[in-house]
Amino acid sequence: MGRRSLPTRGHPRQARRGQGPEGAAEVHPGGGSGGQGQQGQQGQAGRQGCTEGRSQGRQARCQARCQDDSSEGGGKSSGQARRPQGRRQSRCARLSAGAEPPVSEAQPALRWAVVGPGNIAGRFVQALQGLPDQELSLILGRDLARARSFASAHRAAGRHEPRLQQAAGEAQLRAALSSPDIDAVYIATPHAQHGEAVAAALQAGKAVLCEKPLVPGLAQARPLLALAQARQAFLMEALWTRFLPVYAQVQQWLQAGLIGPLRGVQSSFCFSIPFDAQSRCFDPALAGGALLDIGIYNLSMTRWVLQQALGACPEPLRMEAQAVLAPTGVDQRLAATLHFPGGISSQFVCAFDGMADNGLRIFGERGLIELPQQFWEATEARLTLAGQAPQTVHLPFQINGFEGEILEVSRCLRAGLTESPQMPLSETLATLAWMDALRTQVGVRYPFD
Structure with missing residues (x-):
C-alpha cells in the first residue's frame, strides 16, 4: 500500500512499524513483541454480510451487547479556523450531495x-x-x-x-x-x-x-x-444508522414531499434482558439505561426525519416522558412524546424489559413511510401513498452496515474536514440536550452528573 500523506494535520507516515510509546505494554497477536505483527458502493468483499441483518440475529446482537459486562464495553466552540468558513461549508455541502x-x-x-x-x-x-x-x-x-x-x-x-x-x-x-x-x-x-x-x-x-x-x-x-x-x-x-443505504431512499421520498406535510413520527427500540446490576446496561457508574444506549437512535432519527421533511429540526415545544427505573436507578424502560410547532409530534419507546416491533413510521398528510423492522439497521423501507399500492425497496448492507460511517470518516479526512456534514457535531449536542431533559424528567442521575 502507498504511504502518501493524507490531507490532514498530525498524521505522519514515516513511522517504523511496531514501535510503541515508551513504557507501554505491547505485543502482537502471534505472541512476539515489536515488528510486524460514501455511504459508498465500494468493494465486493463482504457481500456475505448482507444476510446478517435478519430479525433474530439482530435481536441477539442487541442482547449480547448489553450483557457484555467487561470494562471495555460492548458495545462548536470558539477557535481558529483552518480555512475560511464559507469554503468549508461549500465543501461540506458538496460532500453531502455526493458531488x-x-x-x-x-x-x-x-x-x-x-x-x-x-x-x-x-x-x-x-x-x-x-x-x-x-x-x-x-x-x-x-x-x-x-x-x-x-x-x-x-x-x-x-x-x-x-x-x-x-x-x-x-x-x-x-x-x-x-x-x-x-x-x-x-x-x-x-x-x-x-x-x-x-x-x-x-x-x-x-x-x-x-x-x-x-x-x-x-x-x-x-x-x-x-x-x-x-x-x-x-x-x-x-x-451509523444515518449512513445506511436505505435512508438515502427515505431521504429522497421526504425531500420530494411525496407523503405531503409531515404529521408525526413513531418508533420503538425494545428487547428483553435479565437485570444485572454490574452490567453496563444497568450500572449508573457506566451511564447505563435504555435512553442513552438505544433511545438515542429514536431521538437522532427523529431529528433526521424532521430535517429531511422541513429543512431543519425545530426545537420541541414540550417533551413528556415517563420511565420504569431499574433497582440501580437507571431507566430500564422510557417512553416519550415530543411536541413540535405545526402540530407535529414524535412518540417513541425504548426498553430493556420488553419486546416491540422496533420499527420507524413517518406519517404525512398524503402517505406513510415505514421502516418496519430494526429501524436502526434497516435494509427495507416501504412507501404507501393514498389510493396506491405500497412500494417497497430493499437496500442491503455492503458488508455489515458499519462501512458507511468508516467511509464517511475517510472522505472527510481526505477533504480536510474536521467534522462530518452528514453527522455534524451540532447534531450530537442537540441530541444530548434532549436526553439531558428527558433524564431530568424521569429522575435518572449518574454519580458524575
Whole structure:
C-alpha cells in the first residue's frame, strides 16, 4: 500500500512499524513483541454480510451487547479556523450531495486504532477489514488478554496484523495513541469512559470516531468539541444508522414531499434482558439505561426525519416522558412524546424489559413511510401513498452496515474536514440536550452528573 500523506494535520507516515510509546505494554497477536505483527458502493468483499441483518440475529446482537459486562464495553466552540468558513461549508455541502469524487484505491490506507475491544468493536473491525484503504494498526484495552483474544477472533487473511497494547486512564491512552502509525481512533468503551478516550485521542492529534453517545451529557461534550476545534482534529459520533443505504431512499421520498406535510413520527427500540446490576446496561457508574444506549437512535432519527421533511429540526415545544427505573436507578424502560410547532409530534419507546416491533413510521398528510423492522439497521423501507399500492425497496448492507460511517470518516479526512456534514457535531449536542431533559424528567442521575 502507498504511504502518501493524507490531507490532514498530525498524521505522519514515516513511522517504523511496531514501535510503541515508551513504557507501554505491547505485543502482537502471534505472541512476539515489536515488528510486524460514501455511504459508498465500494468493494465486493463482504457481500456475505448482507444476510446478517435478519430479525433474530439482530435481536441477539442487541442482547449480547448489553450483557457484555467487561470494562471495555460492548458495545462548536470558539477557535481558529483552518480555512475560511464559507469554503468549508461549500465543501461540506458538496460532500453531502455526493458531488465529490469517490475514494481512490490509490490512496494510502487510513490506519486505525480501536479502543475498547468488545462486541460492538468486533462489528466495526469486520467492516474495516472488508474495505480497501483501511488498516487496523492498534488494539488498545485495559486488559491485554482480552485484546489478544479480540485480535485472534477478528484475524483476517491477507490483512495487516495490529499491535496490541494495554492502557488505562487518559495519560496512558494519550501516550499509546501518539504513535505515528495511527491516523484515526475508534472508541467503543462504555459510555462513561468515552470522554477520557476522546480527549486522549484529540490531544494526540488523531481523528476520532466515537460510539454513541459521545458522552453521557451535554456538559461533558462541550469541552471535547472545544478541544477538537483547538487541535483542528476530526471528531464524529458513530451514529451509523444515518449512513445506511436505505435512508438515502427515505431521504429522497421526504425531500420530494411525496407523503405531503409531515404529521408525526413513531418508533420503538425494545428487547428483553435479565437485570444485572454490574452490567453496563444497568450500572449508573457506566451511564447505563435504555435512553442513552438505544433511545438515542429514536431521538437522532427523529431529528433526521424532521430535517429531511422541513429543512431543519425545530426545537420541541414540550417533551413528556415517563420511565420504569431499574433497582440501580437507571431507566430500564422510557417512553416519550415530543411536541413540535405545526402540530407535529414524535412518540417513541425504548426498553430493556420488553419486546416491540422496533420499527420507524413517518406519517404525512398524503402517505406513510415505514421502516418496519430494526429501524436502526434497516435494509427495507416501504412507501404507501393514498389510493396506491405500497412500494417497497430493499437496500442491503455492503458488508455489515458499519462501512458507511468508516467511509464517511475517510472522505472527510481526505477533504480536510474536521467534522462530518452528514453527522455534524451540532447534531450530537442537540441530541444530548434532549436526553439531558428527558433524564431530568424521569429522575435518572449518574454519580458524575
